[in-house]
Amino acid sequence: xxxxxxxxxxxxxxxxxxxxxxxxxxxxxxxxxxxxxxxxxxxxxxxxxxxxxxxxxxxxxxxxxxxxxxxxxxxxxxxxxxxxxxxxxxxxxxxxxxxxxxxxxxxxxxxxxxxxxxxxxxxxxxxxxxxxxxxxxxxxxxxxxxxxxxxxxxxxxxxxxxxxxxxxxxxxxxxxxxxxxxxxxxxxxxxxxxxxxxxxxxxxxxxxxxxxxxxxxxxxxxxxxxxxxxxxxxxxxxxxxxxxxxxxxxxxxxxxxxxxxxxxxxxxxxxxxxxxxxxxxxxxxxxxxxxxxxxxxxxxxxxxxxxxxxxxxxxxxxxxxxxxxxxxxxxxxxxxxxxxxxxxxxxxxxxxxxxxxx
Amino acid sequence: xxxxxxxxxxxxxxxxxxxxxxxxxxxxxxxxxxxxxxxxxxxxxxxxxxxxxxxxxxxxxxxxxxxxxxxxxxxxxxxxxxxxxxxxxxxxxxxxxxxxxxxxxxxxxxxxxxxxxxxxxxxxxxxxxxxxxxxxxxxxxxxxxxxxxxxxxxxxxxxxxxxxxxxxxxxxxxxxxxxxxxxxxxxxxxxxxxxxxxxxxxxxxxxxxxxxxxxxxxxxxxxxxxxxxxxxxxxxxxxxxxxxxxxxxxxxxxxxxxxxxx
Ligand SMILES: Nc1ncnc2c1ncn2[C@@H]1O[C@H](COP(=O)(O)OP(=O)(O)O)[C@@H](O)[C@H]1O
Ligand SMILES: [Mg+2]
Numbered sequence: 001x002x003x004x005x006x007x008x009x010x011x012x013x014x015x016x017x018x019x020x021x022x023x024x025x026x027x028x029x030x031x032x033x034x035x036x037x038x039x040x041x042x043x044x045x046x047x048x049x050x051x052x053x054x055x056x057x058x059x060x061x062x063x064x065x066x067x068x069x070x071x072x073x074x075x076x077x078x079x080x081x082x083x084x085x086x087x088x089x090x091x092x093x094x095x096x097x098x099x100x101x102x103x104x105x106x107x108x109x110x111x112x113x114x115x116x117x118x119x120x121x122x123x124x125x126x127x128x129x130x131x132x133x134x135x136x137x138x139x140x141x142x143x144x145x146x147x148x149x150x151x152x153x154x155x156x157x158x159x160x161x162x163x164x165x166x167x168x169x170x171x172x173x174x175x176x177x178x179x180x181x182x183x184x185x186x187x188x189x190x191x192x193x194x195x196x197x198x199x200x201x202x203x204x205x206x207x208x209x210x211x212x213x214x215x216x217x218x219x220x221x222x223x224x225x226x227x228x229x230x231x232x233x234x235x236x237x238x239x240x241x242x243x244x245x246x247x248x249x250x251x252x253x254x255x256x257x258x259x260x261x262x263x264x265x266x267x268x269x270x271x272x273x274x275x276x277x278x279x280x281x282x283x284x285x286x287x288x289x290x291x292x293x294x295x296x297x298x299x300x301x302x303x304x305x306x307x308x309x310x311x312x313x314x315x316x317x318x319x320x321x322x323x324x325x326x327x328x329x330x331x332x333x334x335x336x337x338x339x340x341x342x343x344x345x346x347x348x349x350x351x352x353x354x355x356x357x358x
Numbered sequence: 359x360x361x362x363x364x365x366x367x368x369x370x371x372x373x374x375x376x377x378x379x380x381x382x383x384x385x386x387x388x389x390x391x392x393x394x395x396x397x398x399x400x401x402x403x404x405x406x407x408x409x410x411x412x413x414x415x416x417x418x419x420x421x422x423x424x425x426x427x428x429x430x431x432x433x434x435x436x437x438x439x440x441x442x443x444x445x446x447x448x449x450x451x452x453x454x455x456x457x458x459x460x461x462x463x464x465x466x467x468x469x470x471x472x473x474x475x476x477x478x479x480x481x482x483x484x485x486x487x488x489x490x491x492x493x494x495x496x497x498x499x500x501x502x503x504x505x506x507x508x509x510x511x512x513x514x515x516x517x518x519x520x521x522x523x524x525x526x527x528x529x530x531x532x533x534x535x536x537x538x539x540x541x542x543x544x545x546x547x548x549x550x551x552x553x554x555x556x557x558x559x560x561x562x563x564x565x566x567x568x569x570x571x572x573x574x575x576x577x578x579x580x581x582x583x584x585x586x587x588x589x590x591x592x593x594x595x596x597x598x599x600x601x602x603x604x605x606x607x608x609x610x611x612x613x614x615x616x617x618x619x620x
Contacts, residue, residue: 203478
């Protein structure tokens with residue numbers, strides 16, 4: 001399935017720090033507010049794509065309703081921060097507005113819970129069944145958000161969602177009104193999610209789900225409880241998508257049922273597949289490409305034309321690089337390194353550490 | 359070999375498997391004692407693989423059961439059965455093809471690890487110790503099977519004979535009580551088969567009981583303590599290799615279909 005070289009991509013140990021440093025310095029010379037806005041939205045999508053990649057890339061399960069977890073996270077967090085009252089079978093549940101950081105945590109929790117539920121009902125029978133359950137779930141959530149007007153305002157949208165307020169060293173209590181703090185917030189969360197996935201996939205739990213992806217009967221024969229590990233990963237993945245949703249709510253500060261649109265799932269899948277599923281950098285490369293490209297096209301192409309260019313770009317990449325961009329670059333780098341060595345040494349001496357997928 | 363009386367580890371009790379109208383196995387009973395190598399032989403379609411599937415939870419028997427140390431395996435999932443220590447390999451080559459030989463063994467060492475999600479996320483100190491222990495063990499196993507040179511090669515890119523060795527290595531990595539090998543030497547060349555026979559004997563020395571399905575009669579007769587002969591889902595003979603070789607029914611069953619290359 002996924003190319004092996006993907007896991008052993010020659011992006012040395014320091015590449016993550018270099019990339020992080022680059023993006024951390026970016027706002028100091030790229031001060032264009034609109035460009036920062038594009039990067040923030042792209043970053044939020046990259047977090048969602050990282051979460052989808054954990055599921056699709058490493059366990060092999062296609063969640064075509066992944067946006068549901070994003071939407072649940074964004075609604076849960078938004079509602080908690082605005083406050084709401086709910087009539088539960090005659091009981092009045094009154095929730096007063098809570099601090100935004102706490103609301104985002106609640107959104108993460110609720111999204112993780114939803115992931116657990118979906119995993120529970122659909123992993124007895126996997127594969128196509130999981131795809132159908134997740135699509136239906138996302139659509140049901142959209143209809144709930146659209147029609148439960150008492151809670152969600154339906155199509156009128158939830159607005160006046162407060163931005164995050166945090167106590168920061170040196171700055172004291174800071175409210176994230178402007179682009180720069182939000183940019184750093186999204187960057188930090190993306191880095192944390194990247195690191196979470198990196199730690200999982202090199203661990204015993206990660207090996208268990210990779211085994212499931214590669215060969216389920218064999219995975220079971222060595223004693224791996226595949227359903228259990230799949231469920232764990234689904235919860236983590238859903239929670240991460242929920243975090244992206246929460247960030248979205250408190251940055252954009254207005255959400256409507258469109259956060260559950262199927263097209264967003266498609267966008268995430270495209271980002272992951274084009275970037276390289278089952279690789280740590282795939283969702284980041286794919287996310288940057290498909291996050292920034294529409295903006296670059298925007299000036300000289302109508303939305304319909306943009307979509308066509310989108311589609312064509314994706315098809316071209318997948319025809320020529322069926323594993324995605326990152327694995328292709330990885331094996332190109334590897335072949336170049338091998339090519340420069342004398343051909344008589346098939347086994348490079350440094351191959352010992354090759355199992356480390358970073 | 360040992361002083362203690364033989365202890366039955368695997369007991370197959372009146373096992374029946376039907377596929378619709380087809381009776382693949384009818385009322386099969388035999389047992390495997392601790393430390394033994396028992397071979398299950400029979401012509402193609404006799405029901406050997408089906409027996410493995412029924413014992414290891416890949417399909418549920420229509421009636422009867424398999425027991426491991428007096429515990430019924432009926433209704434357990436394959437991973438639960440493996441957890442107990444009954445581990446099988448597959449007739450058709452079955453590997454984690456997109457992973458290296460080393461990673462294949464690391465996956466197979468699942469049972470030897472304890473690390474769960476939070477340990478890995480928080481990088482608790484014992485995680486590093488455990489990972490180091492597992493990596494050393496994986497290298498040992500590759501060494502044992504003589505495929506250490508392929509350590510970082512993709513399993514799917516290894517030569518066929520070595521893929522078959524890697525499969526057994528995966529089985530052994532789980533540290534089973536009983537290892538069920540389904541035609542492990544098929545497709546190996548004679549030299550590879552010979553060294554594989556020695557390997558099987560060394561596995562037995564590690565106190566692992568083996569139930570073997572194999573077509574190579576020289577290997578079966580050479581390595582087995584007892585042989586169980588299956589024909590069309592029924593046991594037609596069982597006993598030590600010396601008896602089985604001359605059993606008229608066995609000769610007839612074999613000559614009726616495909617002659618062994620012995
Ligand atoms: N999943 C299945 N569905 C239907 N028939 C099967 C299935 N598996 C095996 N069989 C049949 O059961 C019989 C025994 O097959 P098998 O156990 O594979 O034989 P062996 O391993 O001894 O060559 C054969 O007739 C085969 O066609
Ligand atoms: Mg068979």
